[in-house]
Amino acid sequence: MTAGPFRSRSAAAAALLGALACAGAGCGSSGTPTAGATATAGPVREWQEPAAYTYTLTSSTQVLAGTFRVKVRDGKVVEVVGADADSRRQAQNPRSEIPTIGKLLAMLDRARGEHAHTAEADYADDGRPLRIVLDQDENSIDDEAFYTISSYEPGTLSTP
Template sequence: MARLRILPFFAVSALALPAAACDSTAESSPRWVEPERYSFTLLSEGGERGGIGKYRITVAHGKVVEAVGLDASARRTVAGEPHNVPTLGGLLAELRQARADNADVAQALFGSDGHPTEIHLDWETNAVDDEADYLITEYHVLRATS
């Protein structure tokens, strides 16, 4: 009988890297400036922490102005802990902090315009449940409101 092996998000992402290479760049990205308004879909996985789940997020002036939980976990976060719904700027700050703290894993992929498309963090590879994996899709710069 064949056994099904479930790969962690990071391993699955690593398998997809060659296919994404035409759109993403590892570690060296053009300088990205957080737009006044933008939206994106976020899949947040890994570890024992708040903010796990899949979200559709809209940001204005560096703050989350709308967050929709696309699964049960994300809906609970939006309803009870909306401060755990990040902006892309917040995710990049988390990446910079992990690098400053010499995390064992602090890696990112970036789109051609410099916005992050994947972020992988693991402060101690031998520790359980301290990792964070973020997949960013459906990123759109929105028209500024007056």
């Protein structure tokens, strides 16, 4: 019968040690995030969207689903190539809005400002997002959005 209280004390001690280690390591600081860091509070990134870059977006939302290679110049999407037939069809649809990384970050900031149920991001060492998860209302169906940002390549404005 002593195993129950012993486990409780052990768990409490482990939680206390974890909290102390976290406090000593600066958990929750606003320094440069690491690749595995997840932020659920305000913005913690220091990344600034460059004038030119290319990236791959994998999106799973009610309005945009698929994998897209996206070229951005001066804050605007200038070229989109879908990875499969459905993504290519969506990329050709003028009503499909393929976001820049800056727009994805703005959506994340807006969701946080509106106290969305979920507004999370994982960041690379340089501060750019690798994954963004949004869910405005826990009880709403089909308002979730999952974005994965990969194959990021900074570019120059002279690159066609």
